[in-house]
Amino acid sequence: MPGTASRADRPADRPAAHAGSRYGNRPTMKDVAARAGVGLKTVSRVVNGEPGVTPDTERRVQEAIQALGFRRNDSARVLRKGRTASIGLILEDLADPFYGPLSRAVEEVARAHGALLINGSSAEDPAREQELALALCARRVDGLVVIPAGDDHRYLEPEIRAGVAMVFVDRPAGRIDADVVLSDNFGGARDGVAHLIAHGHRRIGFIGDMPRIHTAAERLRGYRAAMEDAGIPVAEKWISLGATDPERVRRAAEEMLSGPEPVTAVFTGNNRVTVTVIRVLSRHPRPVALVGFDDIELADLLQPGVTVVAQDAAALGRTAAERLFLQLDGDGTHVAPERIELPTRLVMRGSGELPPVE
Amino acid sequence: MPGTASRADRPADRPAAHAGSRYGNRPTMKDVAARAGVGLKTVSRVVNGEPGVTPDTERRVQEAIQALGFRRNDSARVLRKGRTASIGLILEDLADPFYGPLSRAVEEVARAHGALLINGSSAEDPAREQELALALCARRVDGLVVIPAGDDHRYLEPEIRAGVAMVFVDRPAGRIDADVVLSDNFGGARDGVAHLIAHGHRRIGFIGDMPRIHTAAERLRGYRAAMEDAGIPVAEKWISLGATDPERVRRAAEEMLSGPEPVTAVFTGNNRVTVTVIRVLSRHPRPVALVGFDDIELADLLQPGVTVVAQDAAALGRTAAERLFLQLDGDGTHVAPERIELPTRLVMRGSGELPPVE
DNA sequence: CGCGCGTATGACAACGTTGTCCAGGCTCTA
DNA sequence: TAGAGCCTGGACAACGTTGTCATACGCGCG
Structure with missing residues (x-):
């Protein structure tokens, strides 16, 4: 009976020339x-828990x-239904302790909505970010959470038009209008620097990341605002901006700690810089006050x-992630x-409360 | 001409009842x-860079x-080709700093093989691990890297038979024969404890995770082996096994540090325990030696x-991940x-070299 | 006893792509 | 100039599922 032809006899009449052979012979x-001696659609109904199947038939199918x-x-x-129940997350580096909890939180929300999370690291490279984002769109993820590395996201416009939900985190999207969730980088930095000023410091260094990164620019702006509010002129040699590799940061720190x-005091622009500066200060003869942006483990x-x-x-x-699913679950409208800004929190542990020592 | 019917007229004759409507109208x-005025397959050829298309035709298609x-x-x-060019990673908790670099490394290898990484956290819950693993298999990932939470993985047998590559990391699979990549937990713990013994300690505590977790059991075994090698009888009150929440660990540490x-000295079974114990010791009147399993940031x-x-x-x-792609790229054979064991490294920084203080 | 209705079931097309295979047009040569 | 051979391009089926629709069956009621 030729109608019963199935997987079992395929290797015979078609010798696995076709790529599907990778999957053994999946039923x-x-x-x-x-x-089960039933129709195809009945199996589909059982698998998807749809109504309209007699208990007896269902049992046979289950068996x-x-x-x-x-x-x-x-x-x-997915092909048939159009929705994949998966979302993508593009971040800078999964190995950075800052992104672990972020990624985990996104995953939890996705899970609550029955979606899987696909993620990729851009390594702070705009080209790689784009490549990843488009690859995920080609997979037809329902939505994308992006921590941008680049500053031009117009390449995503067709995707958004096609209905892919999109939310940017940590830094805003470049040249397109999209949801973004940020920390109050400006306010946080300003408060941190003001805290140092309140403890008597006037010559305060700032070591941050490349200003093309939005967060870095905002934090620098916060630093300048705090200094200006206090009427303290800023010497440009107190400011270091650039790559945050330990070697450069170390030199920058040593430089502003020397001279006449x-x-x-030093305000550091992110966790990596903070760690490096702590190392420098631990070997420095004078006590120097320090406030860092981002919490670090064991800081206490x-x-x-x-x-x-x-x-x-x-x-x-x-x-x-919640914002993303708001877009997805909305009835098409x-x-x-929106731009959502989350507050930061100043955590005093001692290094920021040291008095100035000449 | 009815043959030319395409997206443009679909909303008219079929009022978007079908779920695909989510994707706007993707071309x-x-x-x-x-x-472009060409055949379907010609577009496919251009998109996939296949040969056999005149430059002029290609240009029209590109436009x-x-x-x-x-x-x-x-x-x-994917449906057509059978391979998805994606692999899954199931780990315990992305927010744990130990898994960040691991996940990142898997991603790098996947990327080098042109594959995407889908990951999920099991939260140390066997049921959730199984749910995730099967969901990824339903997605037809080509392979799975699993950090097991459960101890029975027979549920994966049909998947393996169906050709899904599988590698277990950090802990071996339960009740099935599969590739596994481990650290030398036994040897590492034995060496760490021997190091304390070499510095004169005899009453050494061990605080670890639940022994149903393979790594925890192995490290405990290493502890006992080191003690036995040195001819030191172990008092069971020196050993604490169980959940690694800070509160329980703190109580366990305080208990073994008190009394007659x-x-x-204390040997701690993983990074979370180590951090908690450091907190306890920092408030302890006597100096106590400490060696921890797993490195922690800022430990120096x-x-x-x-x-x-x-x-x-x-x-x-x-x-x-490399082992996974070895399975995948192999010609079907x-x-x-295999069981691959990676060495650990003892990093001396001071706490493990403290002499015993009564 | 026959008709109509509700329910369980199955046939079929479609989702968008790629592999196979054939047709038609070109060039080159005898 | 005609035939052989090559190259470009397209028609068609198939991947495994789900939505739509039709059918067949059983039952109750007139």
């Missing part, structure tokens, strides 16, 4: 149907599924404890892009 | 073909692609620096499951 609904080890092919399902009028156990402006990475991720 | 190869904002639907591609014969800046048995998380991830 399909057709195979299950044949074995066939068990016997064959059938598992629904979600690729085909050294800084008595160092001598002195490290005062930081903490952002809530998990809250950033959670908020962004477009949600107006 | 397909058919649309591109119509616009149509640009104009329509076409992007290939990889779901359909307190421990003079604490007073004293924290001596650790470091595993190379990135190497674990890299090795596992089954690769015999």
